[in-house]
Amino acid sequence: MKGKKLSEKAVAVTAAIGSVLIMVTVIANTYWASKQAISSTNEAVSAVSAFYLESMADRRAKTITNLINNNFDYMEKAVSVIDDEKIESQEDLRAAIGRMKSLLSLNRFALVDEDDIVYTQYTTYTGGSRHPFLAKKTLDDKMISTVFRYGSSKDLCLAIPIDIKIMGKQFKACFVQIDINDIVDLLAFDDQESTHFALYSENGSNISETELGQLIGTKNIFDATSGNVSEDKWNSFRDDFANAKRGTLTFTIGDVVDTICYEPVADTGWELVVMIRESVIEDQFQEIREKSLATNRRQILFLLALASMFSTVLYYMIRRVAKEKLEEEKENSKVFKSMANTDSMTGVRNKHAYMETEAQLNSWIREGAADKLALVVCDINGLKYVNDTQGHAAGDELIKDACSLICNVFSHGSVYRTGGDEFVVLLSGKGYDTRDEVIADFNRQVEENIGNGDVVVSIGYTTLQPSDEQLHDLFERADHMMYDRKKELKSMGARTREFDEDKQQQ
Amino acid sequence: MSEKMNNIFRKFLIVAFSLVIAGTSSGYSAEAEPEAEDTENVVDFEHSLDDYVPAKKKYNFYFTYKIVHPWWDAVALGMEDAQKKYLDKGIVITYEYMAPDAASYEDQTKRLLQAMEGDYDVIGVDVADEEKISPILDQMIDAGNKVMTFSSSDAAPDCKRIAYVGNTHNYQDGADLTEALCEKLGYKGKVGILVGSHGAPCHEDRAEGAKDTIAKYKNMEIVAVEYDQDSIDLAYDLTMQMLKDNPDIAGFVCCNMSNPVGTARAVTELGSKAVIVGMDHDQEALHYLRDGIIYCLGVQDCYSIGFDTLQVAVKIADGNLPGALFPDKTDESTTIIYQEDAAPMLEILYGDVSQ
Numbered sequence: 001m002k003g004k005k006l007s008e009k010a011v012a013v014t015a016a017i018g019s020v021l022i023m024v025t026v027i028a029n030t031y032w033a034s035k036q037a038i039s040s041t042n043e044a045v046s047a048v049s050a051f052y053l054e055s056m057a058d059r060r061a062k063t064i065t066n067l068i069n070n071n072f073d074y075m076e077k078a079v080s081v082i083d084d085e086k087i088e089s090q091e092d093l094r095a096a097i098g099r100m101k102s103l104l105s106l107n108r109f110a111l112v113d114e115d116d117i118v119y120t121q122y123t124t125y126t127g128g129s130r131h132p133f134l135a136k137k138t139l140d141d142k143m144i145s146t147v148f149r150y151g152s153s154k155d156l157c158l159a160i161p162i163d164i165k166i167m168g169k170q171f172k173a174c175f176v177q178i179d180i181n182d183i184v185d186l187l188a189f190d191d192q193e194s195t196h197f198a199l200y201s202e203n204g205s206n207i208s209e210t211e212l213g214q215l216i217g218t219k220n221i222f223d224a225t226s227g228n229v230s231e232d233k234w235n236s237f238r239d240d241f242a243n244a245k246r247g248t249l250t251f252t253i254g255d256v257v258d259t260i261c262y263e264p265v266a267d268t269g270w271e272l273v274v275m276i277r278e279s280v281i282e283d284q285f286q287e288i289r290e291k292s293l294a295t296n297r298r299q300i301l302f303l304l305a306l307a308s309m310f311s312t313v314l315y316y317m318i319r320r321v322a323k324e325k326l327e328e329e330k331e332n333s334k335v336f337k338s339m340a341n342t343d344s345m346t347g348v349r350n351k352h353a354y355m356e357t358e359a360q361l362n363s364w365i366r367e368g369a370a371d372k373l374a375l376v377v378c379d380i381n382g383l384k385y386v387n388d389t390q391g392h393a394a395g396d397e398l399i400k401d402a403c404s405l406i407c408n409v410f411s412h413g414s415v416y417r418t419g420g421d422e423f424v425v426l427l428s429g430k431g432y433d434t435r436d437e438v439i440a441d442f443n444r445q446v447e448e449n450i451g452n453g454d455v456v457v458s459i460g461y462t463t464l465q466p467s468d469e470q471l472h473d474l475f476e477r478a479d480h481m482m483y484d485r486k487k488e489l490k491s492m493g494a495r496t497r498e499f500d501e502d503k504q505q506q
Numbered sequence: 507m508s509e510k511m512n513n514i515f516r517k518f519l520i521v522a523f524s525l526v527i528a529g530t531s532s533g534y535s536a537e538a539e540p541e542a543e544d545t546e547n548v549v550d551f552e553h554s555l556d557d558y559v560p561a562k563k564k565y566n567f568y569f570t571y572k573i574v575h576p577w578w579d580a581v582a583l584g585m586e587d588a589q590k591k592y593l594d595k596g597i598v599i600t601y602e603y604m605a606p607d608a609a610s611y612e613d614q615t616k617r618l619l620q621a622m623e624g625d626y627d628v629i630g631v632d633v634a635d636e637e638k639i640s641p642i643l644d645q646m647i648d649a650g651n652k653v654m655t656f657s658s659s660d661a662a663p664d665c666k667r668i669a670y671v672g673n674t675h676n677y678q679d680g681a682d683l684t685e686a687l688c689e690k691l692g693y694k695g696k697v698g699i700l701v702g703s704h705g706a707p708c709h710e711d712r713a714e715g716a717k718d719t720i721a722k723y724k725n726m727e728i729v730a731v732e733y734d735q736d737s738i739d740l741a742y743d744l745t746m747q748m749l750k751d752n753p754d755i756a757g758f759v760c761c762n763m764s765n766p767v768g769t770a771r772a773v774t775e776l777g778s779k780a781v782i783v784g785m786d787h788d789q790e791a792l793h794y795l796r797d798g799i800i801y802c803l804g805v806q807d808c809y810s811i812g813f814d815t816l817q818v819a820v821k822i823a824d825g826n827l828p829g830a831l832f833p834d835k836t837d838e839s840t841t842i843i844y845q846e847d848a849a850p851m852l853e854i855l856y857g858d859v860s861q
Contacts, residue, residue, distance in 0.1 A: 094600060116574075117604070122589055125603035130579040148856045 015318050019311040026303050034296035050248060053261035057246070057274040060187045060197060061263040067183065068158060068267070071176055072142055074104050075160050079174050082111070083164040090124065093166060097121045107155060108177035111162070114170040131175065133159045139173045144267045146207060147177060154180045154207050156268065184208045187272075197274045199265070202241055212260070213275050215253040221273065225251045241271050343417040345396060346403040354416035354424060361426075362470045372432040373464040375471065376413070376439070377478040378406055379486065380421035381456040382495030401455040409442045423457075424475070435461070443485075447492060456494040458486035553584070553813045555591050558831060561824040567601035568621040569815070571632035571657055572706060573609040573736045577763045577786055577808060578632070580855075581657050584812025592820070599816065609703040609736045611635035618642050622651055627823035630815060631667070632657040635705030640665040652822050656815040657808070658708035660835065669828050671815045671836040676708040679804050679840050680715025680761060683783040686802050686842060687757045690781050694725035695756025698748040698780075700741055700769060701733045702762030709733075712761035712785065729755060734764055741768025749776050760784030763791070766803065770794040789856050796848035804840050805851070811838045 078100040087093050093111075098121035101109035110120045116134050118127035128134050133143045139161040147155040159175035180199065187197060199208035204222035211217050216224040222238060228251040229237070240247045244264035251258060260275040341353035349357075364370040380402045387395035399421065406423050407415050412431030416424045427435050439461055446456050460481025462474050569585075571578045582603055589599045606613040614634040619642070621629045629651055633639045640662035646653045647666040655661050660670040673679070687697070699716050702709035713731065720726045729752045734741035741764050749755060749772060757780055758773075760766040766784025770791065773780050782800045784791065787808075794800040818832045828834040843851055 122593075122598070122600045123586065123603060124601075125582060126574045126605050128574045128607065129576050130582070 015314055016311065019307060019314065023304065023307040023311075026307070027300055030296060030299055030303065034292060034299075037292055037296075050259065050261065053248070053259065053274050053276065054246075054263070056195070056197070057261045057263035057272055060274070061265045061272045063187060064183060064265045064268070064270075064272070067178070067186065068144060068156075071104070071106075071158050071178065072160060075109075075158065075174050075176060078104065078109070079111075079160075079162050079164065082166070087166050089167070090119075093119055094121050094124075104176065106176045107179045107182070108175075110175055111166075111171050112173040112175065114172050131157070131159075133157065133173070133175065144269075146201065146269070154209075156180060156183065180208055184210055195274070195276050197272060200241065200262075200271045200273055202269050202271075204238070204241060207270065212273060213258065215256065215258065216275075224253070225249065228253050244269070244271070346400055346417055348403055348407065348415040348417055348423075350416065351418045354418050357414070357416070357426065358471045365464070365468060365470060370464060372428055373474070374427040374432050374435050374461060375463075375474040375478050376410065376425040376427065376435075376459050376461040377475060377482045378402070378423040378425065378457050378459045379482055381458055381486065381489060383421040385495055398455055402457050405442075405445065405449075405455055405457060409438055409445065412438075432463075435463075446489065446494075450489065450492050450494045456489060458482050458489055458494075460485055553587060553591075553810065555588065555595070555817060558817070558821060560592070560597050560820050562627075563596065564598045565600070565627045565820060565823050566625060567599065567628050567630065567816075567819050567823075568624060568626040569601060569603045569630040569632075569656065570614060570617045570621070571603070571605045572614075572634045572659070572703065574605050574607050575736065575763060576788060577806075578605060578657065580787070580808035581812040581815070584809040584814075585816045586812075587809070588813045588816035592816075597820075599820070601816075609634055609706065611638040611705060614639055615642050618646060622646050622649060626651075628652045628654060628819040630654050630656045630819060631661070632672075633659040633661050633707055634703065636660075636662050636707040636710075637705055640667075643667045654815075654819060654822055656818075657811050658806075659706055661707075668822050669818055669832060669834055669836070671818050672811050672838055673708060673806055673840060674835045674837040675840065676711035677715040679785065679806075680712030680759070681719045682715075682842065683712075683785070683802065683804050684716040684719035684759050687759060687781055687783045688719065688723055688726060690801055691726070691756050693723045696727050696729045696752055696754055697757045697759060698729055698745070698752070698755050699731040699759045700744060700761060700765040701731060702736045702765065704733050704735075706762075709761045713759075716759040716761065734762070734768060736762060736764050738764045738768045738771075741765045742771045743768075745769040745772035746776070749773070749778055749780070753778075755780050757781040757783070762786070763788050766791045766794070766800055770799045774799055787851065787855055789852065792848050792852050792855070795843070795845055796852065798845055802842050802844050804842050806840045807838050814838070 082096045085096050097109055101121050110118050112118050116128040118125050132145050143159040145157045147157045155177035157175055157177050159173050162171055162174045164171050196212050198206050198210045198212040200221055201207050204220045206218045209218055237249050246263045248261045260273050262271045262273045265272050341349055343350040383395055383398055386398050410425045413425040413427045418424050449456050460478040462477040468474055592599050611634045633655055643653050643661050644666045653667050655667050655670040657672045661667050697720055699713055701713045720728055730748045732744040734744055758769045760769055763786035766782055767788050767790045769782050783802050785804045787805045795803055814836050821831050
């Protein structure tokens with residue numbers, strides 16, 4: 001298949017378009033990669049944050065659960081110790097209760113008798129209306145309740161059923177009250193500036209009185225988030241609290257988006273809610289985003305600069321290579337052309353060149369454009385004899401000598417070697433104008449060479465006549481004339497083919 | 507931390523304001539309805555012991571009150587606060603704080619006689635029945651016991667008890683609540699009165715105040731006066747009966763803590779439009795107030811009653827008598843609160859509005 005020849009411009013344009021496409025692709029790819037990186041980072045940070053929140057909530061919920069379980073154990077042991085003590089008066093009982101309270105570092109450690117009379121270290125009181133767990137006549141199992149004391153102070157009340165007799169009275173329960181502030185201290189974060197937590201009752205009231213960030217504060221969490229999340233999410237959030245489930249909630253108050261994580265505290269009816277101050281996560285997001293964007297911007301700029309530089313260098317290199325290639329091609333063409341039209345032995349134009357010139361001149365002759373044209377036919381005398389007697393090397397030297405003679409004399413003509421011992425000289429311009437003198441000079445030189453034994457060349461010549469239709473017409477006439485001259489020179493003693501053949505026959 | 511400081515500062519302001527209120531009025535003024543921002547002044551939770559230096563390092567008291575009921579639990583919290591503050595000063599106070607499940611002067615008499623035999627520095631009584639208990643108190647004084655009265659009901663005026671700490675204006679409380687009701691009803695209509703225990707001075711005094719107030723308005727009529735014996739269930743039954751007997755009852759005056767709860771339940775159940783005014787800070791009653799079923803409640807500062815009772819008891823135990831150190835009657839305030847005050851009141855008293 002023969003394709004269209006590619007130009008330098010086409011190559012350069014293709015290279016430029018290719019470079020631009022590569023650049024655009026690289027930049028687009030980098031941009032996409034940066035977007036992906038940011039998105040992935042956001043997801044990762046979000047996931048880590050959620051995980052972090054869940055982990056914090058879970059740990060703290062377990063801390064409370066452990067506290068409760070430990071206290072239940074302590075209560076069992078304390079009751080066992082009191083049961084073993086010899087208590088004979090109310091003072092003895094108060095002293096024993098005081099020791100246990102001190103040992104357990106509790107807000108209140110108390111025993112309850114069958115008449116709902118509560119015995120503490122300093123007081124004995126009828127507590128039927130005061131302690132919800134005494135609402136039932138008997139306490140069947142461990143009970144956990146939240147005591148809302150007047151003045152908004154709150155305690156966690158843990159009660160266990162007991163079956164001991166002290167001073168002849170049957171005791172039915174033991175309970176402790178743990179100040180929620182003590183629990184809050186236990187759960188406090190090191191970084192209280194940015195991390196918040198609060199304990200909530202089933203209905204969303206803050207029972208720890210700790211601020212859950214500035215926006216929710218100590219308000220009822222349902223009231224604070226109502227209207228800031230979809231109704232479905234809000235209802236689901238409430239259901240989770242009601243059913244002691246864990247979860248997360250993302251809501252918007254003002255323009256700030258917050259995520260909280262809530263974890264039920266086993267058996268208490270509480271939900272522990274943890275929130276990292278939104279600005280901390282946002283700052284982290286922002287920092288990562290900015291770093292990522294800055295890196296990508298630098299990367300893109302670097303790529304642009306690199307691609308531009310590369311394109312420029314590539315363009316000039318292609319251009320230079322193309323130019324060099326073209327010049328080389330031109331040179332080669334010239335050499336090939338020269339080789340095709342030059343006689344390798346003599347360095348003058350060869351038969352092929354003559355034929356090209358003949359074709360061109362024929363065209364001009366037909367068109368009437370040719371003028372002042374003379375053709376000289378030259379034939380070397382005695383070449384065969386030299387070849388046969390002195391070898392081809394000597395023959396070649398003879399040809400070269402003949403060519404030198406012809407070229408020197410017809411210095412204003414175009415010399416062609418058209419055969420082994422034949423040359424044609426075309427005269428035009430000055431060569432034409434001086435033809436007669438030059439031909440005479442040539443003949444005189446040849447005639448002198450006969451006597452000197454130097455090269456002898458017979459020539460015949462003619463000029464363009466109006467009747468000539470082609471160059472060959474001139475050649476024919478000149479050739480005839482050359483043979484006549486050859487005879488003439490023979491008569492003068494010059495070697496000719498015939499002469500040589502005669503000599504060989506003798 | 508700053509939240510705690512704010513809280514303390516806020517409560518300090520409450521104390522200061524409460525003292526001003528207590529010092530300038532004997533109860534409240536019917537002309538000046540408390541506004542929502544005053545709710546925190548109704549009950550004063552921040553107390554400090556006065557400058558009195560107790561003579562002993564250890565005291566043992568006995569207190570008995572009318573009935574096991576949340577109202578007296580609030581008094582108990584005030585007492586415990588004072589006990590802890592004395593303890594911080596190195597003074598150990600132990601005490602018993604006892605009551606029957608149902609108000610009864612017989613039960614109270616029995617408890618007092620038993621207490622006489624105990625080793626108590628002071629015996630405190632919330633008089634269940636002025637007429638029946640006052641002689642017992644005199645008897646105890648004569649026997650060398652130091653006896654004081656506290657919380658809602660004092661003994662008879664001529665009783666030998668040493669001092670009284672509590673509400674000294676029960677009659678006025680009843681009158682003021684009723685005045686608010688009359689105004690609400692446009693000074694016309696039938697009214698039912700619910701009282702607590704027969705003979706309980708605070709209940710009887712409030713009922714008297716209510717009766718006298720209604721008597722001032724010719725278009726108003728008392729159709730029934732019933733005693734619920736400090737039982738919510740009985741208050742409910744009595745109200746149901748009153749509404750059946752008099753379907754056109756326009757309002758109820760409730761003179762104790764159980765009355766308004768039982769009455770509100772009945773009014774709600776029957777769909778009556780009757781206006782309810784009542785006493786005290788029962789959580790359910792506050793919910794009814796919040797929901798507009800109860801029109802207003804007279805809330806006594808039980809916490810302060812408890813705190814001051816213990817302070818006065820220490821002084822009495824040291825042999826002091828009313829005078830420069832403490833008055834014969836240490837008055838505690840009552841504030842009428844309305845619907846808009848219910849939510850903050852629930853928050854203050856019970857910590858959880860929705861509970």
